[in-house]
Amino acid sequence: MSGMATDDDGSRKTIRAVEKSLTILEALHRRDGGGVTALSEDVELSMGAISHHLATLEAAGLVTIVDGEYQPTIRFLSYGAKARERSQVYQIARRGVDELAQETGEIVRLAVEREFQSFCLYQSLGDAVTEPWTLTGMEEPLYRTGGGKALLAEFSDDRLDSYLNQVEFVRGTSNTVTDAQRLREQIEDVRETGIAFDDEEHLEGVRCVGTSITDESGNLLGAISVSGRVERVDDERFREAIPRELQNIAGVVGISSTYSVWE
Numbered sequence: 001m002s003g004m005a006t007d008d009d010g011s012r013k014t015i016r017a018v019e020k021s022l023t024i025l026e027a028l029h030r031r032d033g034g035g036v037t038a039l040s041e042d043v044e045l046s047m048g049a050i051s052h053h054l055a056t057l058e059a060a061g062l063v064t065i066v067d068g069e070y071q072p073t074i075r076f077l078s079y080g081a082k083a084r085e086r087s088q089v090y091q092i093a094r095r096g097v098d099e100l101a102q103e104t105g106e107i108v109r110l111a112v113e114r115e116f117q118s119f120c121l122y123q124s125l126g127d128a129v130t131e132p133w134t135l136t137g138m139e140e141p142l143y144r145t146g147g148g149k150a151l152l153a154e155f156s157d158d159r160l161d162s163y164l165n166q167v168e169f170v171r172g173t174s175n176t177v178t179d180a181q182r183l184r185e186q187i188e189d190v191r192e193t194g195i196a197f198d199d200e201e202h203l204e205g206v207r208c209v210g211t212s213i214t215d216e217s218g219n220l221l222g223a224i225s226v227s228g229r230v231e232r233v234d235d236e237r238f239r240e241a242i243p244r245e246l247q248n249i250a251g252v253v254g255i256s257s258t259y260s261v262w263e
Helices: 016-031 036-040 047-059 075-085 088-104 146-153 157-166 180-193 235-259
Strands: 063-066 069-072 107-114 117-125 139-141 196-199 206-214 220-229
Touching: 016 036, 016 047, 016 069, 036 047, 047 063, 075 088, 088 107, 088 117, 088 220, 088 235, 107 146, 117 146, 146 180, 146 196, 146 206, 146 220, 157 180, 196 235, 206 235, 220 235
Parallel strands: none
Antiparallel strands: 063 069, 107 117, 107 220, 117 139, 196 206, 206 220
């Protein structure tokens, strides 16, 4: 009977060459492109080995050379789009995200957590937004955004402890929380209120409010957030109006997920 290949200790076998290629792709993504010399600073491989991996990835259509630097190709967009279409929370929540963007006039995003990062699955722009500062597919630190903190609040105590013990805080602005105990206190507040705030903690001049989406059984599906420029999002909108609108939409999405049929 066929099955997943494993080592003697029961762990799943992996192919080292593929791991190295994926490490190079991750470095290209993190650097927003680069050459062999630049990549050698991030990847523990010789420049010759890096060149061979890049040549293989280029032949497969996964990287290309732009202005003398290697860049991931648009093929990844095709992979991601198909994966997103299979996502239950995306199918259920995107209409609510669009409606909330129309109501608030701001950027509304649907995020999920993957490997202790907030991943933007979908976003919709309201009429007040002329130059969006976020993109679908962006990964962001959980501790710096309203949506990210809302996701953290749904972690079990053990998983939250694990996150706080390994996270490396990097300031996005002077308001960024960089202390694990202070972040823990914020998460406790989110657990009590259901609302998470980012008051210019991720980007200067931008306020963000987030809330989690859970189904009837309490399973975490994702988070919805509203982001806007400080000149449009005063304290009343930030602390009162937007949280009410967010929780209304999140509640509808959670109920819809309970009764949806998804295969």
